[in-house]
Amino acid sequence: MVQSKQEKIANKVITVALILLALFCVVPILYILSASLSDEIALTREGYSLIPRGFSLEAYKYILESPKSIISAYGVTILVTLAGTAVSLIVTTMLAYVIARKDFRLGRVFAFMIFFSMLFNGGLVPTYIMVTKYFHLKDSLWALMLPYIILPWHVFLMKGFLSDIPTSLIEAAKIDGAGEIKSFFRIIVPISKPALATVGLFIAFTYWNDWYQSMLYIDSSNINSLQFYLYRIMNNIQYLSTSMQAGNITIDIANLPSETARMALCILAAGPMLIIFPFFQKYFVKGLTVGAVKG
Template structure:
């Protein structure tokens, strides 16, 4: 009994130490984002800023900065895209589990093949533009909407643990497939649905590729793409200063990069605790159950 308690306390101590170590990089990023650029150039990164500065955040939130508009676009795209993607994945998973679906195994093999082979960039771009997904909000949602096969099989494997007797009882009461899916399966699948919601949400929030390929209007730039462009422009100006072809003004290049990281990961860090209690259970059961 004593050895079990000692082992438990030892595990807690080790996990606490590892957790504290893992927070150090995030703490360093936060500190550097509030450090003066000249101090960074002279002293490098430091947990204690030599000179406190808000220049990076002032630049990002300046009056002419479209940061708030990009935040709004990213939030809209993430919310709408995640809801639609989770719904489609859930319905596809139910189709692959329902035994009365005649070719469900063939469909599963078809989806599995898409995990191995990719059509390439050119067909993807031609298909997107032919559907009118150019310079509109749907260009940031629909190209990434088709469910990830990994998430699909995660949901399907989770659904396999649901007893067939529930489906049979619902059908005896005259329930349709739509009713069974959303009134019987959906509540029982909350752990795995929360897991793929996190996956889809992070993917949509971090997606900048669709904006590069399909969006030319600045008012439709998502947050990730806008900050990518801003960092690129600052780096270009600094390189021009090095050659003497641009005015010599100290731009907060390094601190802006760190402030950018804080602004981009903030919503995801705040969103994760609400799904944490479902995450591990849904991931383990969905990936192991057969």
């Protein structure tokens, strides 16, 4: 394609605007990074800056001093994220494909059912009862993995993508004599790579960022997820510094992790996902669907 002069200028404008937006998103994390590398006293005295105040690795040393918990937390999170994403992506895609098919009799009924469950839920207590008393999942990795296998939001997102598949393609598969299940795995899945990559990424993020299931269902310290590890420390400090405690009890706040250590934890928790991100991006390729039809 030949670019006109006008288009070149337009491209420049877009690039500059996006650079500004990217900075807007990235600068705050640079503050966090810099804070995690700062000296604690200097940070409190002078406030945050983009260049660490009195460079110090004390915060990271503090966290890695007892690496046992953080290593096992990484292990749990990585395992749950990998396994959970794989299963969830398959199950979500199958369900989404079914409701995306306009010729399916129960499509709208199912769509409504999924939507209904997105808004109405029995609340936490009944879910807790089901998970602990009937599914017997308390204190196991399953309790972290299973709740997010089907999230209505992901199903609808996937449905949105799959609705783009031309009907002609499905018809063609039918003429070939392939059954629905076969044509789903042989044709639909391969041509939906960008959709799978996107939703897969979102599912992975859901697992990675989750702390709530750990809080509710995990009692043993060795199956806590990374985010819960971080969240626990952050929120505990926040709670202790705002809730009214009974006056005669003094909880020793001075011993809790310092602000610099908390920032370091945040960096350690977010880092790996940002490295993984570009791997998914190779699946974002233009016009895959069409190529498949033509081929």
